[in-house]
Amino acid sequence: MRVLTLILYKLAKRCRFALGFNPAEGAAPNHKKEAAEKNMSTAEQREQIAHRQAILLDLLMLILVVLDLSWIAFDQIFGIKLIREQLFDAFLPQFSSWYFEEVHQSFLLYESTIFGTFFIVEISLRWVWAIWKKRYAKWFFYPIVHWYDVLGCIPLSSFRVLRFLRVIALLYSLHKWKFINLYNYSLFRLVIHYYNIAVEEISDRVAISLLEEAKIEIRRGTPLSKALAQDVFRPKHAELTDWAAGHIQAGLQLHYHRHRYEIQAYLKDIIEEITHGNKELKQLQKIPVLGKSIQQDVEQAVSSITFGVIDRLTTDLANKEHLVVLETTVAAVLEVIFQMSEHSKGEKDNLANDLVIESVDLIINRIRKKRWQEVEASWKA
Structure with a gap:
């Protein structure tokens, strides 16, 4: 949470630049930027406006998701009887009584009404936008690709956990927009490193299995x-x-x-x-x-x-x-x-098969080399 708070602080700081506000000049207009925008073509201006709107939408949804998750975490902690009696009833008795009677008893209704509505509307708008821009081959692909967004809107505790994935997706979206650079954070670099290890191990096993099957087919088939x-x-x-x-x-x-x-x-x-x-x-x-x-x-x-x-x-x-x-x-x-x-x-014909099989073996040996081990070795060097 501390890392996420730091990221949000930097996002808010950079948001001023995304809106075209220059802190060094206060509220004064940025004449250089205005001159540059005049030299842009209409298509470039539209693209820049769409770029800013996408960043602002991602920022807004990131703030809402973080607030929603914070509220859910607070309500879960408040729902623990021992903590409520020893902490909230002892130091904030009026707030504890009001929150327990008015909010905690109907938390699912309030949370779904306030935040769930925003999430459903936002997903619907993004879906319509994806259909209009033809982002995917079929119109129904968007909810399949963004399954964690759709399931996260379901007002059940088991599905609301998926909103953590939404935070990650929004941060990565801002990273792709070059609004932030997640590689500046060691936690992100560590996660990406282990993600690459998992992808490499899985892809290597699949590739080796396919190549071994290809060798068998070459031996069974006619000369090449x-x-x-x-x-x-x-x-x-x-x-x-x-x-x-x-x-x-x-x-x-x-x-x-x-x-x-x-x-x-x-x-x-x-x-x-x-x-x-x-x-x-x-x-x-x-x-x-x-x-x-x-x-x-x-x-x-x-x-x-x-x-x-x-x-x-x-x-x-x-x-x-x-x-x-x-x-x-x-x-x-x-x-x-x-x-x-x-x-x-005869034998000369089988020579081609042998050459191909040896070439496949060479590729398999290359694939078996672990690149992530070389990366970790370079870190230790």
Whole structure:
């Protein structure tokens, strides 16, 4: 109750700003605000007026609900015979006698007439407003969504407890209107934290259960390679081509020049190994005087030509001007892969199922990680 009183005090203080009253200037008009309102369009002015009216209505209902709950709490305490005799009869005998005879005996009638009428009228007006603004898909959805408001109007003690939920809903509504910031209160932050824990635990269990069922269906069903190729990858053929070609080109730009000389040395060793075993080139050694030199020149020429072609091809593919060539090559390769996947059979077909199941397992492992534990660990750090 102390926290609620503090919140109400701050609400009353901020209400002066919501009405356009500037405490620093007293009752004097706020010329800057008037100038800003003149520059607003008619729609913006209407929206601002509706915003203020909604805030004022929520404030009014919050005050009424708090007063009603305070009165209910007082009457419940007054109804305890020991407290009434030892406290009220002893110190306020006239008030105690009058309240017991006139109010306490007919408390349900008075409370329902004074506050219950306001609550019923307010809910009816909000319901009509929701229908007019088409807030929900069906006209009867409002009382279902705001069930605690409807049941709280029933004049029974078991239902009047639901008005505490109304207080929470009104405070949260003012929070959404950015009239107050509930995160400034440690109690609210604590409640939200445990609420998030409950939501995360429930949603994680539901998600894991659904994914486990999906794995069972994948194992029971037909192989997925054909379905993946036709329904998933083929419609994204162009996007996959652009993505793969872009990454290949970026990789060539980044790594080729770093390892250019290593590639050249590797090609030279391979060519020397092949040419040394070539019978035709061995015949060149039989040429008097110049045979060995000619053989070395031929090997060097073959090595230079081969590396030159590869170097030029790789450099061109790494150039953005030749991206179309790379995309055409990647598109052709992907098309071959799609066709093979659509007509694959046997073990290769089951590979797609295994990949999907392993991907689902990876998602399940991610879901099993408790984010709220990480949040609490960050608080302790």
